[in-house]
Amino acid sequence: MKNPRRPGEAAQHPHPLRHSSSLRSSRRRQQFRLQVSSPVAKGPDAMPPPPCSSAPSCLLPSLTLRSRRTVAAASSPAPAGEHGRRPLRYAVLGAGFAGLSVAWHLLKHSRRDSRVSVDIYDENGVGGGASGVSGGLLHPYSPKVKLLWRGAEFWKESMDLLRSAEQANGTAGSDTISLDESLIWRRGIVRPPTTEKAADILLENAQSCLESCGLQVLDSDAAQHLIPGLCVPFDFAVYMPLALNVNPKKYLQALFSACQNLADETSSLPSEPKELRLYKHHVDNLHQLAGDYDSVIICLGANACSLPELANKLPLRSCRGVIVEFQLPSDTVEEYGNQSPSILSDAWMAFQGPRTVSIGSTWQWKSENYSSTVSDEEALTAKDELLPKASGVYPGITKWDFVHARAGIRAMPPLTANGSLPLLGCLDEMIGKKSNCKFWLVGGLGARGLLYHGLVGKLTAKAAISCDETIIPSEFICWKVMKPSQ
Numbered sequence: 001m002k003n004p005r006r007p008g009e010a011a012q013h014p015h016p017l018r019h020s021s022s023l024r025s026s027r028r029r030q031q032f033r034l035q036v037s038s039p040v041a042k043g044p045d046a047m048p049p050p051p052c053s054s055a056p057s058c059l060l061p062s063l064t065l066r067s068r069r070t071v072a073a074a075s076s077p078a079p080a081g082e083h084g085r086r087p088l089r090y091a092v093l094g095a096g097f098a099g100l101s102v103a104w105h106l107l108k109h110s111r112r113d114s115r116v117s118v119d120i121y122d123e124n125g126v127g128g129g130a131s132g133v134s135g136g137l138l139h140p141y142s143p144k145v146k147l148l149w150r151g152a153e154f155w156k157e158s159m160d161l162l163r164s165a166e167q168a169n170g171t172a173g174s175d176t177i178s179l180d181e182s183l184i185w186r187r188g189i190v191r192p193p194t195t196e197k198a199a200d201i202l203l204e205n206a207q208s209c210l211e212s213c214g215l216q217v218l219d220s221d222a223a224q225h226l227i228p229g230l231c232v233p234f235d236f237a238v239y240m241p242l243a244l245n246v247n248p249k250k251y252l253q254a255l256f257s258a259c260q261n262l263a264d265e266t267s268s269l270p271s272e273p274k275e276l277r278l279y280k281h282h283v284d285n286l287h288q289l290a291g292d293y294d295s296v297i298i299c300l301g302a303n304a305c306s307l308p309e310l311a312n313k314l315p316l317r318s319c320r321g322v323i324v325e326f327q328l329p330s331d332t333v334e335e336y337g338n339q340s341p342s343i344l345s346d347a348w349m350a351f352q353g354p355r356t357v358s359i360g361s362t363w364q365w366k367s368e369n370y371s372s373t374v375s376d377e378e379a380l381t382a383k384d385e386l387l388p389k390a391s392g393v394y395p396g397i398t399k400w401d402f403v404h405a406r407a408g409i410r411a412m413p414p415l416t417a418n419g420s421l422p423l424l425g426c427l428d429e430m431i432g433k434k435s436n437c438k439f440w441l442v443g444g445l446g447a448r449g450l451l452y453h454g455l456v457g458k459l460t461a462k463a464a465i466s467c468d469e470t471i472i473p474s475e476f477i478c479w480k481v482m483k484p485s486q
């Protein structure tokens, strides 16, 4: 080994979307009736009935506007958040990495003597956006192994969330779990340089690393011992033994279960109840929610810009990414070792087991394609781009068979002196305040959603609970003075 480094709340309220223009069509009215009569479901994609004990306004068609107001006033809720009164109501828009982290931290950090209800809205259910598609690579370094700004905090918070999700999954601290049960596909990532310039930069950057997620510089023998068949053109590779390759869909479902458990636990404690609901609804605009919530936290990934109140106001650029999946042919005996790490190079190779690998990812900046499905033509183009990059460091990949491709859209933030940071903060000024509801953004997680989601969710939940934006470091808020992307 050469130059080794030290490893380093029951609510008396109508369903919030009931008044929305989006429910005017007869199809949607029918959907609404179905929701009212359906039993409460617990699965991540299930949509529970609205928690409605007062007569829904849509069932009072003969009332005049004035009498409707009288009905509303008679059943108007008590002040929010006080003991024995109506709950503090939060709407979290989006059930990806950002939304579920916010929901978890809202439930975790709300005062024990506050009744709290968290409603999550996602048209596709848990993990239906970029998060569920992602490669699941998790470490606090740049592609050239430079420790990222606030890397230690980001890493710690993402590990804390992963542990909570593992507990909910029943796999915390267990060494004998199957790949199907585990939230983690693989541990460790190896980064071999492919150009002289990259080799120099990697060696320099590897000088400083986190103790909680160390870096080791391995010579060719050590690197090839870890990954037989690895190509090491500059005679060394940087190894991150504690980096992870997370199964993103499974992780998100476990994190949603962790949120449900956290809400359920409060019913057995001497504290005010906390409630969590998931609505599989499309959100058309923010104002339809404003009257029903104390805070709305927008975690819609690249789709945040499609809300009319935010159109052309956020400095975000969308970037489509395609990932191609390969498998070893059934007649190939030799497998990719279970202990061998994943590979990060000009393309990354995330091995999910001994016979399956995802290779990513393309960067299509000008694409207007927001679909998660990939046409045969697009898959072929992605394969042609990614396979040569992958075989440059792992030539054996050419013997693997292409299986399918998947795609997601990254919400890319602007580059700042501290790197490409997520966009956080209160949006009341930008949206124009017409109610007491506060609006918050968790956006622009770029290509590092897994690393960023823990800390950004915690900071934003705490800011929303205390109605205090100063809890969020200014570096995450400075985007407000930037020119929006068109």
Ligand SMILES: Cc1cc2nc3c(=O)[nH]c(=O)nc-3n(C[C@H](O)[C@H](O)[C@H](O)COP(=O)(O)OP(=O)(O)OC[C@H]3O[C@@H](n4cnc5c(N)ncnc54)[C@H](O)[C@@H]3O)c2cc1C
Residues within 6 Å of the ligand: 093, 094, 095, 096, 097, 098, 099, 121, 122, 123, 124, 125, 126, 127, 128, 129, 130, 131, 132, 133, 134, 135, 136, 137, 138, 281, 282, 283, 284, 299, 300, 301, 302, 303, 304, 320, 321, 322, 323, 360, 361, 362, 407, 408, 409, 410, 442, 443, 444, 445, 446, 447, 448, 449, 450, 451
């Ligand atoms: C190909 C690819 C590979 C990636 N690989 C990695 C990786 O290995 N590691 C890593 O850390 N990051 C990776 N990323 C980045 C990561 O996926 C993102 O940073 C992260 O998913 C962003 O999370 P989010 O919660 O902000 O957005 P999303 O996950 O997109 O969540 C937004 C949610 O909002 C819902 N939604 C949107 N609009 C509406 C609406 N109007 N009404 C209701 N619901 C709505 C969507 O269904 C979606 O579930 C990758 C991204 C891509 C595209």
